[in-house]
Each structure stands twice: as C-alpha cells, then as structure tokens.
Amino acid sequence: MMKKLAAIAFAGVMAVSMIGCSQAPAEPNTDSTENGTDSSSVAGGGEQKEAASSTGVTLEFLYNLNGEAVSDAIQEVCRQFTEETGIGVEAVMPGSNFSDIMKTRMASNQLPDVWTTHGWAVARYAEYLEPLNDFSFASHIAPSIEGQITDENGVLYTLPIDMDLTGIIYNANVLEEAGVNADDIQTWTDFEDACDKVKAIGKTPIQMGGKDSYTLGNMMDYVAPTLITNENEANQNALLDGSFDWDNWNIVVDKINQWNQNNYFNVDAVTADFMTGISALASEQAAFMFTSASGITETYVQNPDTEMGFIPMPAREDGLQRSLMTGEHFAVGMSNTTKYPEEAKMFLEFLAREDICAFLATKCGMPSGLDNVTSDTGRLAPFYDKYANDAAILNIPYFDRKYLPSGMWNDLCITGGTILSGQADAKTTVVNQMRTSYEEKKAQE
C-alpha cells in the first residue's frame, strides 16, 4: 500500500514538474555584438554636472543584451540618468532565459517598468506597452525599421536604439580562395555556384549548428521570404489572412533539401552547436552561415586576422531584388501599467538623446534606429554603408514575425532539423507540420 502511495506521489510530482518546467525557447538570436570602442565615458560625460537629488523612485529595467561591453555601457548610461534626474534605475540582465522570464511576468501581469522588446514589440508585447507616438524621437525612427515596430494603425511601441540589418555572413578569405566574388551572388543559382566552388577546394560551403535549433530556424527564416513572399503580394496576403496554400512551402523544403543532397552543409549540421560553426568560420574552414552580423563579431573574437562580411539574401531568380532583413536589436519599450509613467518617459527620452543613443548603438556595433543619430559600426561599416541605402535591395521584416502566427518560430526550427537529418519522408512531414501548426494557431487568434 505504501509503495502504491509512493508511486502515485512520484507520478504527481512528475506531472506537475512537467507542466511547470522551463527551457529557453529558440528564437532569432538578438544577442549583442560588442564594438571595440572606448567605454570610458558616455557621450557628454566629459562635462561634470552636479548630481540631482534622489526622487526616491527606482525604475526596473530588464534587458537581454548579454555582451560584457554592452552591458557595462547600459549600466553606465543608467548611472548617468540617475545622476542627471535623481531617478534610480535597476538595470538587470536576467540571463539567457530572458524570453521565458518575460512570458512569466506577462502571465502574472507584473511587468518591469521598462524592458528590451527583442523583436517582439508588436507581435508579443503590444498589449503591455505604452504607445510612444507622442515622444520627441517618434519622428526620427529610421524608415527601414519603422514598419517592424509599429502596428497596422501606426502605433509605435518601442524605441529602436539600433537595428539589425541581416544577411548571410561569409568568410572573405575562403571565398577568395575558391574564386568567388561575394558581390556576384545575386540569385540562389549564383549562391549554389559559389557553394560548388567552395566544396571543390575541400571546405564547407554552408556551416550550420543545428543543436542550437535557432540556427535551423534562422535558415528557414532567411530562405523562405526570398522564395515565398518577396515581390509576391498574393502570398503575403494569403499568409496574413490565413488562406495560404501550404503546398507552396514545398519550394522552401526542396531548396534546402537540394543543398543537403549536394553536401553543402557540414556533416554534423544537425548535431553541432552554434559555436562550432563560428570556430569553422574563424579557422577558415567554412564559407557561409545563416546568422546575424553578431556572428561576424564572434568570429573576429576567435580570429581577428580573418576577413568577414555579409551579403543580402539572393533573389529566387534573375530580375528580382536581393533582400536584407531588418528588425529590432536593442529596442526599449515601457509598460502601460507602470507606477512611474513620467519617470519611465524621461528615461526613454534620455535613451533617445543623440549622444546617449549614439553611444549605445556604437557599443552594439549596429546602425542606429533613429535617423538623427550616427553610430560607429567598426569593421562592418563598409557593409552597412554599401547596403543600408541601396534602393536595389529590399528591406524585409523577419519572416516569422511578420507572416506567421506567434509560436511558429518553433516549427521553423524543428522542420529545419527534419530536412537536414535526411529523413525519408521529410518533405511531407515538414509541410504537414507547418500547415497543421499554422491552422491551429490561426484558429486561436
């Protein structure tokens, strides 16, 4: 009898732990990059002002940028804000499970006063965020990111201190050795020709770190828009209104499957981790990787002597435009239920101040999200300069955030792994998984 009771108790604990247990979800990587600029003073910090007396108010600011230099810069900026206004800021980076913590805070409706919205200002956090249209910086939002941080009614939800401009990163030395000119890659056919040349010199054309499943999600997220939605309004509308025919997804599966058949990926594409991929790029053993520009910075940390760059996503055929994905990186929103709305507004205005915003965006090594602010993007500057204002390149949102219901990032990650594992019925499995998940989540909206 006692054993039965013990067994039931064990089973009970197990079920509860399963319902409550947590694992960091895989979402597009928005980790910070660190630019090697001097952090000794925040812009304007040379001028010594008398510290304001304390107001007794402390704002809670949660952020997800985990680079040491960036984190130090954020803490420095918060200290300066406190000095100038007397308002305290408790700035906390809670770790890699930031997204889970925010979901828990949303579920319990106990949000911080201010937090970084990491790509989800509209799709996930809109109901908890204060509209920012009346702020002075609202008229300076860079056009390429405006669409990603405002809803269909034009409500602005977050302050974009900087912005992601994402393409495919590559090792220039490997491409040079293979006789590939990155600028010649205009279509996926050109990209495949480049992969063949890289393979011919015995190196890995596309490096993947599928154990960190977000890398698989990245690949699907990068390739899908070029084949499905770019310059195809019918598909864009169909995805948004729920009428998308998922048989069309076969084109994405076929493309990646073909690369897999051609052995463009590293042998351990599904089981290697992200950092193994970075090491392969740093040691000049691989050419391309589907990850944001922060991957370039990571590569330079391992091998500062190599040469890295990024290209826009190739077009599906001649005559169509290449594309770069634009989205939030370091973007800050404020709670619509904060106890200190005036203080939070002052903090956002402070972050948007030209000197402060430039300092933070420079620390991240990203272009600023405000058009009146210029940042130093270090070794990536030539690429941002080349692509940022090139009218021949489409600026597109992250595919999943724009066209898929919230929660389908998970499906991109999982189905990416299914294709690369070489599973016999991968095509049917992937299309069915995407269709079923899409229909279920659309029905819940």
Place this chain on the structure above:
Amino acid sequence: MKKQHRAMINLFYVPAIILFVVFVVYPFLQGIRLSFTNWNGYSQTMKYVGLKNYIRLFQDANVKTALINTLIYGIMSTVIQNILGLAYALFLNINFKGRTVVRTIIYMPVMIAPLIMGYIMYFFFQYDGGAINDILIALGMEPADLLVNSGAAIAIIVIVNSIQFVGVAMVIYLAGLQNIPAMYYEAAMLDGATFWDRFKHVTLPLLMPAISSSTILNLIGGLKLFDLIMALTSGGPGFSTHSLSTLVTNQYFSAQSAGYASAIGIVSFLLIMVISNVVTGYFDKKEVDTQ
C-alpha cells in the same frame, strides 16, 4: 491524554500538507484547468476550448512519437539498470580488496546532475572532436555523426541514463542481498543446489522487495526523463527523440501552446500513474507469494 497526544502528532503533518497543497495539488489542479483552454502561456486572455486539446493530442503524430520514446526510455532503462545493477551487486557482495572503491566508482555518476552528464556525454558522442570519433579516426575508421540518426540517438540516451543511474539499483540490490540470511544458502548447498539453483530459488525470491523498489524507481526515472534529452539532442532531429516531458516544455514555451502542453502533461501523469500502479501491484503479489 492519549487523544491530546494524537492531536499534537497530527499537527506536525500540517506544514508538510500545506507545502504539498501549495506546490503539488494547486499547480496540478491549475494544470488540469489549463488543459481545457487555448492559453498561449503569457497572455492575460484565454478561451475554454472543451476537449479540443485532448482530441488534438490523440491525433498528433508528434505526441505518438514522444509516447513511444517515453516508453522506450522508461522500459529499456529499467531493464538495463536492473540487470546491470543486480550483476554489480552480486559481484560486489563478494569480499575482495578494493570493493569499496569499485562501489564508489559505480555509484559516483548518480551524484552528477543529469544535465551536466548530458553535456559531458555530448562531448563524447559529438561528430567534431568527440571522443568516440577520435577513437574511430585513430583506428583508421570514418567518423560518424551518431546523434543525427534518431534510432542511434534514442539508444545513446537510454544507455547514458542507464549507466548514470545503475548505481541506485546496485545499492538497493546490495542492501537486499545483505539482508538474506546465510543459512538459506547453507541449507540449499547441503541439499546439493548449484549456483544457479541457489540464485533462482533463494536469491531472487528473497530479493523481490528490492527488485520491486528498484524497478519502480528506475521506471519512473526513465518515464520522466528530461535533462539528458535536452542536453544531448534537444528532442531532435525534428521531434524524433522527444519524450512526453520534453514535448510538454517544447509546446508550452516554444510553441506557445500552454493549454495543449498541459493536456499532454495530464495524459502523461495518468500514463505514469497507471504503469507504476500495475507494476507495483505485480511486485506486491510476487512479494506475498515469496513470503
């Protein structure tokens, strides 16, 4: 006086009951409630959807895969741990120099957190720079990406889990063996029983309480396997190595289907409860038979 004493003793239960209600009963009841909703895990709004999550669950191929994997993890781990654990216990029940050291070495992996063990084993099995592949290369063979094949990955998870926790079974069996009076063996030997006869007719029947405890512990441990899977494969490729526990987490946080995840959690609770009760009932009967 006696009544007062009993009331006093009952009072000591109160803290434990409060903790049990707060941390087990209440979340469990909330889990049941959530399983009838379409909650995404963070929104302030949710809709009751009746039995929809449960209907979906029985049609979902990924749940079927996770269920089969869960049973494989549970049953295979139990079989391997018990056979190996008993073998170790029989061996270590013999007096020899260094016996304590061997016991400690076999038990040591139990003290490592499963997640850490998973990461250690990942470095063992990984394609690039993994110990197995280094050995294969040294032997002039081709390296293999073992974790990409779902069958091989499941086998690796079972083996790693079994080897890590075989120490628990060994300790239970050792305690059981040391409780068997030597006179039974002496009597059997006088009757001319062979080693196998003594094992079959003396050791096994008298070990039944130990077998029962060990089986139940290992079975529940295998059925709720989580950390090791997350560290080795994260449930992939695709959904092919997920257990019900890892699938619950995946659906709750990554797929943002908290209601559906709760339904899977409730079903797996029922499954584990039924399996452990059936197994406990079976061993209870065996124990009675041998008394």
